Amino acid sequence: MADTVVKQDIRQLSLEKIQEYFVSIGDKAFRAKQVYEWLWRKSAKDFDQMTNISLATREKLKEVFVINHIAVDKMQRSNDGTIKNAVKLHDSMIVESVLIPTDTRITACISSQVGCSLDCYFCATARLKRMRNLNPDEIYDQVVAIKEQSETFFDRPLTNIVFMGMGEPLLNYSNVLDAIDKITSPKGLGMSPKRITLSTVGIPKMIQKMADDDVKFNLAISLHSAIDSTRSEVMPINLKNPLKDLADALKYWYQKTKKMVTYEYVIWKGINDKEEDARALVKFCRIIPSKVNLIEYNSIDDEQFQQASENALSMYINLLEKNDIVVNVRRSRGKDIDAACGQLANKE
Numbered sequence: 001m002a003d004t005v006v007k008q009d010i011r012q013l014s015l016e017k018i019q020e021y022f023v024s025i026g027d028k029a030f031r032a033k034q035v036y037e038w039l040w041r042k043s044a045k046d047f048d049q050m051t052n053i054s055l056a057t058r059e060k061l062k063e064v065f066v067i068n069h070i071a072v073d074k075m076q077r078s079n080d081g082t083i084k085n086a087v088k089l090h091d092s093m094i095v096e097s098v099l100i101p102t103d104t105r106i107t108a109c110i111s112s113q114v115g116c117s118l119d120c121y122f123c124a125t126a127r128l129k130r131m132r133n134l135n136p137d138e139i140y141d142q143v144v145a146i147k148e149q150s151e152t153f154f155d156r157p158l159t160n161i162v163f164m165g166m167g168e169p170l171l172n173y174s175n176v177l178d179a180i181d182k183i184t185s186p187k188g189l190g191m192s193p194k195r196i197t198l199s200t201v202g203i204p205k206m207i208q209k210m211a212d213d214d215v216k217f218n219l220a221i222s223l224h225s226a227i228d229s230t231r232s233e234v235m236p237i238n239l240k241n242p243l244k245d246l247a248d249a250l251k252y253w254y255q256k257t258k259k260m261v262t263y264e265y266v267i268w269k270g271i272n273d274k275e276e277d278a279r280a281l282v283k284f285c286r287i288i289p290s291k292v293n294l295i296e297y298n299s300i301d302d303e304q305f306q307q308a309s310e311n312a313l314s315m316y317i318n319l320l321e322k323n324d325i326v327v328n329v330r331r332s333r334g335k336d337i338d339a340a341c342g343q344l345a346n347k348e
């Protein structure tokens with residue numbers, strides 16, 4: 001019986017590990033740097049693209065390694081220019097990522113997990129079970145794919161990245177951080193961490209961990225209510241992680257990083273559209289420097305959740321502005337192709 005070699009995905013190896021490999025086969029350690037550059041900065045999908053590596057060495061690499069990479073399985077374009085990608089992973093699982101163009105920016109909205117385990121009742125992704133975490137390379141590759149689309153279709157560079165696709169980034173923390181390291185490193189895409197935003201339901205102990213790790217990217221919290229009973233009704237994560245704990249973690253975050261936070265907030269009819277809800281939000285915003293993004297609700301065919309009236313929206317805006325809190329209204333993008341916030345659910 002012939003031995004079958006299980007080949008290792010070389011992109012799971014650090015530069016040091018690749019160096020060790022080359023030394024172990026009697027080759028020069030600097031070869032590793034060349035290969036690493038092909039794998040990350042140049043996004044090579046095949047060893048034969050590595051033209052400054054000898055044919056013999058490439059053959060040796062192919063005997064023990066593979067290069068796993070994502071493939072854009074399907075690309076949909078919205079009337080407003082938004083592009084949604086169904087991205088196929090090496091094990092045929094699918095995640096979605098979105099390119100959002102505006103006059104001043106091109107933003108990549110990327111996924112961190114296949115599915116999600118958090119059950120926010122208003123979110124379509126929550127209806128998929130969490131299947132697995134994405135590896136750093138799978139997160140990185142989504143950015144590379146959107147960067148290419150940005151240059152091809154808009155003739156403009158990718159400017160921003162938001163972790164607002166599928167999954168909860170803080171439940172896949174080490175892989176997300178590894179991916180961000182590669183995205184920001186000159187050995188990778190060389191993007192500024194100031195242009196990256198991690199969006200989370202707000203897991204207090206992980207926010208503290210991020211502060212301890214002295215991260216340089218921006219933090220957004222999906223708040224949706226600053227009243228415990230209401231928040232628990234729409235986001236079950238709040239049952240075990242009440243607002244008091246979130247507030248303490250945010251104080252710690254600000255103390256350590258001196259970075260403000262953005263609260264994402266949807267206003268729903270009959271759920272959080274009263275003045276007391278807005279007042280609670282104003283109070284919560286005083287905990288640390290912050291701003292509010294009011295997000296338009298994208299229906300997921302659930303009668304419980306309906307976008308609040310324009311009156312409720314104005315009431316919130318007036319109250320926040322009166323209290324000197326910066327507030328932006330984020331209208332949905334890519335609704336016609338189910339690419340808007342909370343709509344990513346592998347419908348196809």
Ligand code: SAH
Nearest residue numbers: 123164167168199200201222264298341342
């Ligand atoms: N798990 C992370 C990132 C994914 S969700 C988080 O919760 O932040 C990205 C944003 O879309 C979050 O602010 C989320 O609350 C919001 N969202 C989810 N479903 C939505 C919907 N149907 N309409 C509008 N926004 C939604």
